[in-house]
Amino acid sequence: MVKGIVEFLNYWYFRYLLVTELYMVEKWERVMFHIVLLIILSILSLFNTTVVVSLVSPITQSLFIQSDLQEGIPGVRGEL
Amino acid sequence: METRMEEGAGDTVTELLNGVDFENNTHQKGISNGYGPYSGTLTNGYTCINKKNGYTRGRRQNGHVLASSDEECTSKTMKGPIKNGYVKAASEEPLPKTRIIKESFEPPTLLTAALTHISFYILMFLGYLSQALFPPKVAKEKNRDGYSPLFDKFSSFYSMYVYRRIRDCWNYPICSVPGNEVVLKDRVTRDNGWTFEFTGSKTKCINLASYNYLGFAEKSGPCAEAAIDSIYKYGVTTGGTRQQYGTCDLHVELEKLTAEFLGVEDAITFGMGFATNALNIPTLLSPGCLVISDEKNHASLILGIRLPGATVKVFKHNDVQHLEEILRENIYKGQPNQPKGAYKPWKKILIVVEGVYSMEGTIVRLPEIIALKKKYKAYLYLDEAHSIGAMGKHGRGIVDYFGCDPKEIDILMGTFTKSFGSAGGYIAGTKELISFLRKNSFASKHAWAMAPPVAAQIIAVLKILMGKDGTNEGQKRIETLARNTRYFRKKIEQMGIIIHGNDDSPVVPILVYLYSKIAAMVRILIQEKIATVGVGYPATPLMEGRIRICLSAAHTKEQLDYALQVIEKVANELGLKYSRKPINSEPIEYDKIKVYED
Numbered sequence: 001m002v003k004g005i006v007e008f009l010n011y012w013y014f015r016y017l018l019v020t021e022l023y024m025v026e027k028w029e030r031v032m033f034h035i036v037l038l039i040i041l042s043i044l045s046l047f048n049t050t051v052v053v054s055l056v057s058p059i060t061q062s063l064f065i066q067s068d069l070q071e072g073i074p075g076v077r078g079e080l
Numbered sequence: 081m082e083t084r085m086e087e088g089a090g091d092t093v094t095e096l097l098n099g100v101d102f103e104n105n106t107h108q109k110g111i112s113n114g115y116g117p118y119s120g121t122l123t124n125g126y127t128c129i130n131k132k133n134g135y136t137r138g139r140r141q142n143g144h145v146l147a148s149s150d151e152e153c154t155s156k157t158m159k160g161p162i163k164n165g166y167v168k169a170a171s172e173e174p175l176p177k178t179r180i181i182k183e184s185f186e187p188p189t190l191l192t193a194a195l196t197h198i199s200f201y202i203l204m205f206l207g208y209l210s211q212a213l214f215p216p217k218v219a220k221e222k223n224r225d226g227y228s229p230l231f232d233k234f235s236s237f238y239s240m241y242v243y244r245r246i247r248d249c250w251n252y253p254i255c256s257v258p259g260n261e262v263v264l265k266d267r268v269t270r271d272n273g274w275t276f277e278f279t280g281s282k283t284k285c286i287n288l289a290s291y292n293y294l295g296f297a298e299k300s301g302p303c304a305e306a307a308i309d310s311i312y313k314y315g316v317t318t319g320g321t322r323q324q325y326g327t328c329d330l331h332v333e334l335e336k337l338t339a340e341f342l343g344v345e346d347a348i349t350f351g352m353g354f355a356t357n358a359l360n361i362p363t364l365l366s367p368g369c370l371v372i373s374d375e376k377n378h379a380s381l382i383l384g385i386r387l388p389g390a391t392v393k394v395f396k397h398n399d400v401q402h403l404e405e406i407l408r409e410n411i412y413k414g415q416p417n418q419p420k421g422a423y424k425p426w427k428k429i430l431i432v433v434e435g436v437y438s439m440e441g442t443i444v445r446l447p448e449i450i451a452l453k454k455k456y457k458a459y460l461y462l463d464e465a466h467s468i469g470a471m472g473k474h475g476r477g478i479v480d481y482f483g484c485d486p487k488e489i490d491i492l493m494g495t496f497t498k499s500f501g502s503a504g505g506y507i508a509g510t511k512e513l514i515s516f517l518r519k520n521s522f523a524s525k526h527a528w529a530m531a532p533p534v535a536a537q538i539i540a541v542l543k544i545l546m547g548k549d550g551t552n553e554g555q556k557r558i559e560t561l562a563r564n565t566r567y568f569r570k571k572i573e574q575m576g577i578i579i580h581g582n583d584d585s586p587v588v589p590i591l592v593y594l595y596s597k598i599a600a601m602v603r604i605l606i607q608e609k610i611a612t613v614g615v616g617y618p619a620t621p622l623m624e625g626r627i628r629i630c631l632s633a634a635h636t637k638e639q640l641d642y643a644l645q646v647i648e649k650v651a652n653e654l655g656l657k658y659s660r661k662p663i664n665s666e667p668i669e670y671d672k673i674k675v676y677e678d
Binding site for chain 2: 015
């Protein structure tokens, strides 16, 4: 069972290496690429959670408020 | 006839082009081949040349297309192109049977294309990173301050950080005759492709890599014996150029035989195939001439075309319509850089095409190009390097395959390297042309004459192909090659792998797109004892990395079956089944494949 899963993961890791051309590069380059990729992704998610969310939240809130006003839900108005 | 006039289709060539239907648009209803729903994605998927449509009676000798297709196109299935306006004229008598040119060019999906691009950028990024962090330990010139670099920076980067990584898939040393099997010398690299060491062992592989179409690359048999005998008589060198003391009776015999084989007046031979193109085209051209060249032409042709300083225009691969557009436009404009308002016609116009394109596996649309060349009074240069011997019922190349008259092609060029298992090239044509080349060609004036054993081998092969040895060995080989080709191509298509080119072309490019897949496939296939050639950028466009397979008459069915079975396994493993065409799962029987029946 575990062996099967490992084999499956290994195979698809191999396919992933093939389509990204990482199959033919040296091991340290592969690791380097993954580190860079991880750093980019984490910076991106940090940026998303801090900057983008704080920028977008007033817009979404105002949207919600408008829709809430139209629907006339008293609870929300009260909170604001 | 009235409809014809209304359509304004007065000239035969336009009609001919309409009838041929290059874009595969009008065929969607016409041909019930199962390609219909997919024809939108196939740019040039399926074309059908109808004798009656395409070619008026006077031109019928050109119109004969594909002597070996088992699928036939009759008046009923030709509804698409008949709509072009001349159906009425043709409907009174039943249309003669015509043949199909079946060529496939399935483009990759958007996802594959995007991934190929992205992964190429990853590769470049890692390459530059690696170069910056660890400068390569390669030889560097010293004391070169102030000099501009001698070599192109990008090409050296490319060879060090892209090609080097998978260099083990190329430049394989061999240690046997490249027949249906070839023995490779094993080597290992311990530093990621910078250097190689020989292990001392050897691997015997099925040879799907060598150009040995008719299997004449042999170390024994009548051809090899003829070559050996000639060494005892002449040695291996001629000791001079053809214009000096380099001509011996073998050369004269070879040229006579070549001309007879091709059905033309005369021929001249040279010791090197590449030089035949590169050195003879400049003899025929000068500034003020117009050369129109196919975009997929071989490097030797391109080099030859560039040397004399003529104006060069390139037309899209195998696109006769585009060729005609270029012809018209340039004939209208005349020579460039003239004083205002002045018109100077071209000295001459030369159309340069190949018979079978070695990287694409496509076949030139010769009948249409002959019709065009006649209409615009241009000369035609046909390079039959990959088709002579390999194509046509009698092995006389593309001209034979289409049943055209060889005298209609002005300059017939070919090589003795591929089908003849030898070396060198020829140019054949009228007596006038050949005498001109004999006097003026660089290859005749300055290049060493063909070595006698090489010439003897070719003569022996030519005699076998022409049946002059009293056997039907030549015919057998031609048919075996055609059968192997059809069998292999059909089987590969059944697997859902994308292959390019014509159904009858013995060059089979398997599209794999990515460098990693080229490398992985070549490596796995060599482990499984099959030798193939990987081709990537810059030999092909960036998007179209491929594995090229060359079939031969020397391959047995068992060898092909083994190779097919391994290829299927590898295709599953690497994910090469890109094709979205419907798969025809009818079993293919080797013995029942029809070749050259009429």
